[in-house]
Amino acid sequence: xxxxxxxxxxxxxxxxxxxxxxxxxxxxxxxxxxxxxxxxxxxxxxxxxxxxxxxxxxxxxxxxxxxxxxxxxxxxxxxxxxxxxxxxxxxxxxxxxxxxxxxxxxxxxxxxxxxxxxxxxxxxxxxxxxxxxx
Amino acid sequence: xxxxxxxxxxxxxxxxxxxxxxxxxxxxxxxxxxxxxxxxxxxxxxxxxxxxxxxxxxxxxxxxxxxxxxxxxxxxxxxxxxxxxxxxxxxxxxxxxxxxxxxxxxxxxxxxxxxxxxxxxxxxxxxxxxxxxx
DNA sequence: GCTCATCGCTTGGTAGACTTAGCACAGAGA
DNA sequence: TCTCTGTGCTAAGTCTACCAAGCGATGAGC
Numbered sequence: 001x002x003x004x005x006x007x008x009x010x011x012x013x014x015x016x017x018x019x020x021x022x023x024x025x026x027x028x029x030x031x032x033x034x035x036x037x038x039x040x041x042x043x044x045x046x047x048x049x050x051x052x053x054x055x056x057x058x059x060x061x062x063x064x065x066x067x068x069x070x071x072x073x074x075x076x077x078x079x080x081x082x083x084x085x086x087x088x089x090x091x092x093x094x095x096x097x098x099x100x101x102x103x104x105x106x107x108x109x110x111x112x113x114x115x116x117x118x119x120x121x122x123x124x125x126x127x128x129x130x131x132x133x134x
Numbered sequence: 135x136x137x138x139x140x141x142x143x144x145x146x147x148x149x150x151x152x153x154x155x156x157x158x159x160x161x162x163x164x165x166x167x168x169x170x171x172x173x174x175x176x177x178x179x180x181x182x183x184x185x186x187x188x189x190x191x192x193x194x195x196x197x198x199x200x201x202x203x204x205x206x207x208x209x210x211x212x213x214x215x216x217x218x219x220x221x222x223x224x225x226x227x228x229x230x231x232x233x234x235x236x237x238x239x240x241x242x243x244x245x246x247x248x249x250x251x252x253x254x255x256x257x258x259x260x261x262x263x264x265x266x267x268x
Numbered sequence: 269g270c271t272c273a274t275c276g277c278t279t280g281g282t283a284g285a286c287t288t289a290g291c292a293c294a295g296a297g298a
Numbered sequence: 299t300c301t302c303t304g305t306g307c308t309a310a311g312t313c314t315a316c317c318a319a320g321c322g323a324t325g326a327g328c
């Protein structure tokens with residue numbers, strides 16, 4: 001596990017330093033989603049039909065996965081391919097114009113498994129993080 | 135050498151050189167769009183910042199371009215990246231598919247105004263409400 | 269103590285995405 | 299005629315996305 005070092009090590013040569021903005025967060029995003037789903041690397045790799053060492057490299061930002069691999073990882077994490085592509089910088093933004101932050105609140109409101117109070121609580125926390133007055 | 139370079143590929147669906155499912159039409163699509171825009175291979179390759187021989191291979195279905203290249207070609211042809219991804223089989227042509235509860239987490243993750251820690255916090259609360267162990 | 273299982277990661281290697289150089293053919297002047 | 303210039307394609311090479319095998323660390327059970 002180790003700490004949350006931004007720079008792990010591996011200053012070997014150089015290879016691809018920084019290719020695209022927003023793709024450095026892709027590995028972090030995948031790892032976060034994987035841990036939120038309580039999946040080990042091997043489990044996720046098995047479901048996504050990729051090798052676990054490669055998943056390790058991807059999560060640490062050493063390699064840029066192809067769209068096909070991104071699609072499989074997205075499916076294994078129950079995310080849409082669009083979500084993954086946006087994270088990878090392959091798609092710009094989501095089509096819905098009225099989207100923005102409304103999407104978070106709308107998604108919360110639409111979740112049938114939450115009670116109204118729970119929805120209010122989450123949205124209140126969300127707005128407080130954004131600095132929006134309730 | 136035998137002059138085998140017939141302009142229009144036999145659109146008769148001849149599957150002799152069928153390589154991957156769903157994307158023997160990608161090269162044909164790109165070539166059609168290029169000729170529709172009155173661009174030569176070198177011109178399009180120049181705009182899309184790829185080499186012209188590679189564009190030739192792509193148009194004839196010999197190689198599968200990466201999503202990054204697809205995005206650049208789409209931009210050079212004044213098409214949306216989604217259109218190209220759909221043609222390449224990387225996306226389904228049904229972008230909006232909301233309604234799943236997991237979209238809450240995706241929406242939170244995609245909000246650019248939240249820090250990673252804030253996203254983790256909200257998602258943990260959300261998941262705790264759903265009765266899912268951290 | 270000693271296994272055994274599982275975790276993430278490193279190593280070495282292969283295939284294909286992609287490039288730079290060059291070929292063959294066709295049309296437009298001189 | 300013979301050069302140009304432009305078209306698309308071939309050949310040979312480089313780079314990297316991706317895989318199989320194996321390593322060190324950690325925790326549970328004997």
